[in-house]
Amino acid sequence: MLAGRVAVVTGAGRGIGRGVARALAAAGAKVVVNDYGVAVDGTAPASGPAYDVVAEIERAGGTAVASTDSVAEWDAAKRIVDTALERFGRLDVLVTCAGILRDRMIFNMTEEEWDAVLAVHLKGTFNCVRHACTHMRERRYGRIVTFSSGSGLFGNPGQANYGAAKAAISGLTKVAARDLGRYGITVNSICPVAGTRMTLTEQYLKSREIRKQQGIQREDRGTGEIERLDPDDIAPMVVYLASDDAANVNGQFFLCWGNAVALVSQPRPVRTLFKSDGYWTLDELDRLAPATVLQGLTNPAPPKEGS
Amino acid sequence: MAKRLEGRAAVVTGAGRGIGRAIAELLAAEGASVVVNDVGAAVDGTGASRSVADEVVDAIRSRGGRAVASYESVADFRAAERIVATAVAEFGAIDVLVNNAGILRDRMLFNMSEEEWDAVVAVHLKGTFNCTRHAAVHMRGQRRGRIISMSSTSGVFGNSGQANYGAAKDGIAGLTRVVARDLGRYGITVNAVCPAAATRMTATVPQSARDARAARGVASPGGERSARLAHMGPENVAPWVVYLATDAARHVNGQTFLVMGGMIALLDHPAPVRTIQKDGRWTPEEIALLFPRTLGMELPNPAPRREAP
Numbered sequence: 001m002l003a004g005r006v007a008v009v010t011g012a013g014r015g016i017g018r019g020v021a022r023a024l025a026a027a028g029a030k031v032v033v034n035d036y037g038v039a040v041d042g043t044a045p046a047s048g049p050a051y052d053v054v055a056e057i058e059r060a061g062g063t064a065v066a067s068t069d070s071v072a073e074w075d076a077a078k079r080i081v082d083t084a085l086e087r088f089g090r091l092d093v094l095v096t097c098a099g100i101l102r103d104r105m106i107f108n109m110t111e112e113e114w115d116a117v118l119a120v121h122l123k124g125t126f127n128c129v130r131h132a133c134t135h136m137r138e139r140r141y142g143r144i145v146t147f148s149s150g151s152g153l154f155g156n157p158g159q160a161n162y163g164a165a166k167a168a169i170s171g172l173t174k175v176a177a178r179d180l181g182r183y184g185i186t187v188n189s190i191c192p193v194a195g196t197r198m199t200l201t202e203q204y205l206k207s208r209e210i211r212k213q214q215g216i217q218r219e220d221r222g223t224g225e226i227e228r229l230d231p232d233d234i235a236p237m238v239v240y241l242a243s244d245d246a247a248n249v250n251g252q253f254f255l256c257w258g259n260a261v262a263l264v265s266q267p268r269p270v271r272t273l274f275k276s277d278g279y280w281t282l283d284e285l286d287r288l289a290p291a292t293v294l295q296g297l298t299n300p301a302p303p304k305e306g307s
Numbered sequence: 308m309a310k311r312l313e314g315r316a317a318v319v320t321g322a323g324r325g326i327g328r329a330i331a332e333l334l335a336a337e338g339a340s341v342v343v344n345d346v347g348a349a350v351d352g353t354g355a356s357r358s359v360a361d362e363v364v365d366a367i368r369s370r371g372g373r374a375v376a377s378y379e380s381v382a383d384f385r386a387a388e389r390i391v392a393t394a395v396a397e398f399g400a401i402d403v404l405v406n407n408a409g410i411l412r413d414r415m416l417f418n419m420s421e422e423e424w425d426a427v428v429a430v431h432l433k434g435t436f437n438c439t440r441h442a443a444v445h446m447r448g449q450r451r452g453r454i455i456s457m458s459s460t461s462g463v464f465g466n467s468g469q470a471n472y473g474a475a476k477d478g479i480a481g482l483t484r485v486v487a488r489d490l491g492r493y494g495i496t497v498n499a500v501c502p503a504a505a506t507r508m509t510a511t512v513p514q515s516a517r518d519a520r521a522a523r524g525v526a527s528p529g530g531e532r533s534a535r536l537a538h539m540g541p542e543n544v545a546p547w548v549v550y551l552a553t554d555a556a557r558h559v560n561g562q563t564f565l566v567m568g569g570m571i572a573l574l575d576h577p578a579p580v581r582t583i584q585k586d587g588r589w590t591p592e593e594i595a596l597l598f599p600r601t602l603g604m605e606l607p608n609p610a611p612r613r614e615a616p
Contacts, residue, residue, distance in 0.1 A: 259588055265578050
């Protein structure tokens with residue numbers, strides 16, 4: 001499906017990114033396997049995983065090259081894109097999987113925890129998309145697949161940094177689709193649910209139990225227990241979006257888990273109040289809002305007495 | 308009727324002009340004591356002037372309200388802490404936080420500089436986090452609070468030429484959904500409003516961009532200037548924001564609203580709408596075969612490919 005194409009996959013050393021890189025290579029693409037090689041919290045660079053995945057791809061008869069630059073740095077992200085141009089002469093497909101986690105309740109989150117997560121996910125996605133898109137625009141061809149998350153779209157407690165970054169990636173994806181679509185470039189986003197070293201942490205499993213006891217909503221969206229969801233299941237949809245078959249799929253979001261792929265709706269106004277003559281007063285809103293705009297709303301984390 | 312926010316303390320960021328000023332003035336009119344925060348910068352974030360916040364404080368005081376000025380930048384973590392601390396020091400609490408401060412640096416994605424990205428994300432997204440983070444500590448201690456953050460249709464729906472602003476604003480919507488879940492149990496609500504109003508910020512969006520969007524059926528921020536909607540002044544956003552700060556809205560949490568020229572709309576949350584599933588792993592070829600007839604049915608392309616001229 002991707003014979004002759006050239007792809008960059010960030011965060012491709014492990015987990016979902018590794019599965020995507022191998023699947024793109026199996027479909028015929030030459031792949032830049034980018035991974036900074038860090039721990040889940042972003043510390044301690046070591047350049048192993050990208051090289052391991054390149055070796056796997058080569059053993060399977062594919063073509064790949066390793067890159068260990070950090071997506072979070074503007075110039076380093078340019079080097080990742082340049083690696084594709086220099087080694088393979090072009091760039092057709094960009095898949096931005098690189099990400100880290102530093103979960104903390106908002107009232108305890110440090111500035112450093114916020115900055116680190118935003119830098120890799122959001123700035124990293126922007127950096128790579130920005131550098132890739134100038135080249136893709138000149139060639140009037142490109143496929144960009146970003147990684148958003150159910151945490152950003154639906155909201156998970158304890159992930160203000162990650163949820164904000166992932167929602168921001170969804171906003172970036174929507175704008176990028178509009179800025180680039182006319183040049184033959186599509187920009188779509190995957191919200192993956194899978195058990196990886198990033199998601200299957202002791203902290204996650206513990207906080208899941210606490211949330212269950214406290215009745216706080218976490219949107220699992222019927223995807224089932226995360227530990228049974230294989231990260232390699234995400235790749236087929238990414239390969240499809242990278243292919244010519246998906247030329248007219250642009251600005252869309254897909255939730256992928258196990259052997260399921262779902263189209264995710266984008267926000268729409270569902271209940272409205274309208275006044276044609278002048279500004280609203282609070283008296284009017286007191287009277288009208290509860291039975292109209294606010295009707296049937298549930299609080300995702302209702303107040304607890306004495307908590 | 309008694310004032311709805313008598314004895315409450317509020318912080319409004321970016322309160323020197325436009326939507327923020329209208330919110331600060333209406334909060335004060337309902338009895339709240341207000342920290343009017345504004346660095347007094349130009350729309351692109353450059354420059355600073357204390358007179359911008361001072362003028363709003365004077366206006367509130369001249370009507371018998373309580374207000375103090377704050378000139379700190381929301382984009383700085385420690386400065387944001389001082390904004391929140393001002394409310395606590397001057398008024399004894401922080402009951403309401405309105406994250407409104409923002410700047411614009413529009414550019415098509417393929418021309419956007421790192422600096423244009425960083426500046427917009429710093430004020431909108433980091434600024435909203437900074438203020439929310441510091442306010443959350445006090446509100447959790449008080450077991451009450453209202454946080455209302457400005458998102459935007461640019462982020463929620465997507466506007467071309469606003470990758471930085473759209474990302475920051477959708478990020479704020481995501482932050483809102485998470486923080487609503489982190490803080491709801493402590494009697495705090497966290498909601499977002501996508502405002503549309505004619506302000507000096509939206510006045511920077513060039514008519515050519517508005518025309519281009521209109522041709523594709525995409526809404527421009529601030530509404531269509533050519534249509535000159537009657538009630539698009541910045542005052543059109545304030546009533547709903549202030550309503551969300553009142554006791555009447557105490558159960559409204561984690562929501563995003565669109566407010567524009569007399570319309571108040573609840574936005575639904577993203578959700579899976581159509582699913583394909585099989586026994587065993589999909590191949591890309593199988594997805595390619597099924598997609599057009601299933602998930603891809605009638606999917607709009609917001610910017611279809613055009614042949615090069």
